[in-house]
Amino acid sequence: MGLLSQGSPLSWEETQRHADHVRLHGILQFLHIYHAVKDRHKDVLKWGDEVEYMLVSFDHENKKAQLVLSGEELLETLQEKGERTNPNHPTLWRPEYGSYMIEGTPGQPYGGTMSEFNTVEDNMRKRRKEATSLLGENQALCTITSFPRLGCPGFTLPEFKPNPVEGGASKSLFFPDEAINKHPRFSTLTRNIRHRRGEKVVINVPIFQDKNTPCPFIETFPEDDEAAKASKPDHIYMDAMGFGMGNCCLQVTFQACSISEARYLYDQLATICPIVMALSAASPFYRGYVSDIDCRWGVISASVDDRTREERGLEPLKNNHYRISKSRYDSIDSYLSECGEKYNDIDLTKDKEIYEQLLQEGIDHLLAQHVAHLFIRDPLTLFEEKIHLDDANESDHFENIQSTNWQTMRFKPPPPNSDIGWRVEFRPMEVQLTDFENSAYVVFVVLLTRVILSYKLDFLIPLSKVDENMKVAQKRDAVLQGLFYFRKDICKGGNAMVDGRGKTTGSTEPAAEEYALMTIDTIINGKEGVFPGLIPILNSYLENMEVDVDTRCSILNYLKLIKKRASGELMTVARWMREFIANHPDYKQDSVITDEMNYSLLLKCNQIANELCECPELLGPAFRKVKYSGSKTDSSN
Template sequence: MGLLSQGSPLNWEETKKHADHIRKHGIIQFVNIYNKVKDRQKDVLKWGDEVEYMLVELDDKDEKVRIVLNGGEVLETLQEQGENINPNHPTLWRPEYGSYMIEGTPGQPYGGTMSEFNTVEGNMGKRRREASAVLSRNETLCTITAFPRLGCPGFTKPEFPPTPVEKGVSKSLFFPDEAINRHPRFSTLTRNIRHRRGEKVVINVPIFKDKCTPSPFVEVFPEDDGEAERAALPDHIYMDAMGFGMGNCCLQVTFQACSIDEARYLYDQLATFCPIVMALSAASPFYRGYVSDNDCRWGVISASVDDRTQEERGLKPLKNNKYRIFKSRYDSIDSYLSHCSEKYNDIDLTIDEEINKQLLSAGIDKLLAQHIAHLFIRDPLSVFEEKIHLDDENESDHFENLQSTNWQTMRFKPPPPNSDIGWRVEFRPMEVQLTDFENAAYVVFVVLLTRVILSYKLDFVIPLSKVDENMKVAQRRNAVQEGMFYFRNDIFKGCNASVDGNAFAQNGLESDGANEEYTLMSIDTIVNGKEGVFQGLIPILNSYLENMEVDVDTRCTILNYLKLIKKRASGELMTMAKWMREFVSTHPQYKQDSVITDKINYDFFTKCDRIAKGEEQCPELIGNPVNKFK
């Protein structure tokens, strides 16, 4: 969840006074880091995953499931039993936005050998068992992206009412402040986003229209002071708090590159995969007790932290603000970083001109300078009184203040000051999956893509405007089967290419030589290939594996994971989102009215828990993998 400073948090009015100071010194800190490590080469390949978990209680007596607000205590226990007594403990635990959430990562990053892929699922299993062991009776650890009844009456344990009109942090009609992590960063972010915006955040997700869903679907909010009535759209599920987005769980992967140039290249290439992998991992069709018409959380989380004023959103002429800003601070990337990709930067990029000039005069090239100058059009949101005056040579908190609150599909991460960590990129769009097997499969799939991209110098870059269109398509219901995505035809002809099509023809990977650089393709075509259209990512990965020295056990593990991805892409296996919809639509209590009752939710979590623990099979979702990590 980014920078976690300790101290006395400032309110928005106080924070605003220090915004220029923080931006100024954040840029100085970035330039200092850049100058120290810009020529750094030959960092070894390292990578790691982050899995976010939610804590829930299954109440068998009342047949209800609630999220449990004891994440802080669970986290403290796990850290005391793990890293606090053993620096080499195999798992690390960190806080997340919700007080019912924790984040787990491997204790040490994975390295560059293929055998590392054989340990990912086992480590995820360790995390699940480790955290589960400290929970109370009837409590369980879930990797489910969005709690279906988040914001419904009585959804927390202990139960707390929301505080819409009192001195609350979010002033939500639905989401109590007690569900926010107690670390002051999280409540400060929540309050300051609302104050900066000048109103509560507005989240509207289209409702799924079933046979008995009211049409138009319009809600009445008894505690509303008029703000919700103005903001809620007909035929949409309305939400009004940061917790509805940041309170969801995801799966992320971070890579260390060997140099800054390699990191920039990876950043660009992986950006084009963000919508594809997001659709493949779709796992969040339910919000606030209703079935939505979307399958992914991205638009929800984007709106949940949208601190732009009406002027910045283009609803009023600019008067009190400097910029018209086209996206939330949680959204898809706005510019590529590699010079080979520059011609595909075709969307409006709002930058701070003064910061841009400062970076250029410091010797930073145009593409990297405008990337940072774009991030720094934002204001800092969480400032601590004790952290205003810093040592810019040896600290980076002011830079990270803006860097870590620009939550984009990809994040370009400079090394921390005075560390042995290299240049990194973070892949951020994936939804978390139900089982360790699935989460490991998606992680290994993305890591393998980076190996192939770097080994063959492939080029997947398309105009950023098309990537943005893909992001919209990826969130729609059943996008894996029904969506069409812009994708590059010939991935062997980019300006980075070090091998030609003939080398791939020998391995059965023909370069199709089409005149158009990109076209619309289904995810099945992109992942599995289609003769005369595209080679397919899985065949390319298989070709790569054939040329690598891989022990039999690891090869079997990898092929098992790729089989899951292949079958999800073809529709032979369901995405989590589709499986969730099927569960609800066939539940005996479901009235075809788009409503998820407590009983439906309880039965859903009971089944999910059994599947995640390996007590029940789910071949329509996972197939029949051999679980050697039980």
């Protein structure tokens, strides 16, 4: 989860006093990196995935599932047995926001050969098996995006009550501070977001109006005036960073061969983000209720929204410099390549002094405005030992700002004095129940980057339309019901033909006829006379590549899953979870998820993940049955 410095965290008031210092030296650090590696090229493709996990305990006697607050201890053991003992260990483990969460990645990045695609699932299986082997009885490592009863009484093990009084990190009515990772970065982030904002974060998710759901659905919070004012009718109210950052996701990072290729990939993939997010939808439940959304994106965006009332446009600017249109966690605000410049139709708030400084240092307009936009934000955490740094050899101040701008895509300069190249991070995907599904989504995105570069494909549309797509993607059943703006002719190449310097030619204004509203089925699978489809293009690419039989079989199985999710032949995880709850014998069609319903759902999820039962409506015949069980939980029920 970004930069993890060690040391003594400063309070918000102390951090704020050093904000200009951090921004000043963050820019100097960026300039040192840029000038050192701007001409670097011919880096080979390297890439890797990040999977986030939750630790779940099953009480079979009382039919209750809880989140186990032992992530730090498990992480310490995994690192001690793994990378600290063997630098070439096949897995790496890192902390995450929740003390019930851990993050796993491959030990070394994957390379550029096609056969690497056939190792992704095996490595994910190793991770699941490795961590599961260290769990207690009736505990499981679950890849679920959102825990359905997060924030409900007794959702953690051991159980803790929230502390909404002054002194706590979140002051939440629902989320105890004990559920936050003990590393000081996480509680400091939580506290400083609240202090900077001037009030608790506000998350309102529309309730799913079922047959017996109260209409209007209204929660009352007589003990908390702030909650009473912030909560909305017909919405599920949440008030803490943990409701967003305490969810799990699936991410992929690529190393490009040069800065121009990284910028090109950043732009092209930005248009794909809402499509893949809708395809991977996996989080329909919040705080024990059935919601009317399928994705976590808006929840996590609100959970870290540190903008003051002035910055949100609710009061005149007095103490702040800018009106800021989005949370720190949102979709990108500008394309980076020259072919994307004419599609930058969103008003971009930027620090003008930093922008001018970057231009004077030889940074081009597009990259300068991107960085100057990131740097309108304040640092949220700062450690006393990390205030004064060697700007030529360290990048902590740059990363302080960069890593707390959590956008759909992240453009990542190389770390100072490293052999790592320019990278791009793809961030919108929801984590899936099984290693097979997670591998399928990762392989789909990585393969798409190869095709984009090989065929010089052009997916660019006005960025405002991408933002509209992001809103649609989060809606219930968006994969089947939603219409998304997408470019009609992606093979013209006029805007996408990039020479060695990243220069492009073509018209300077986008035309409305370049794009149209399409279903995800059309975008993924194609429709004659409308759009060729991404899967057919990927299949065509594969036919022209030398690929061994096993790898080709694996890739085709993965693409088959994506294809069938897009067409509706297979359910998304979100749709499958909705169906499971709707058909549960205890469900009263009132949008309420009880402890026993939560237990039944998560037990089923864990059985599916460990291949202890079939789930054809979710996985279909594309799922390859492999003998493996990493589960330590089972029940005769």
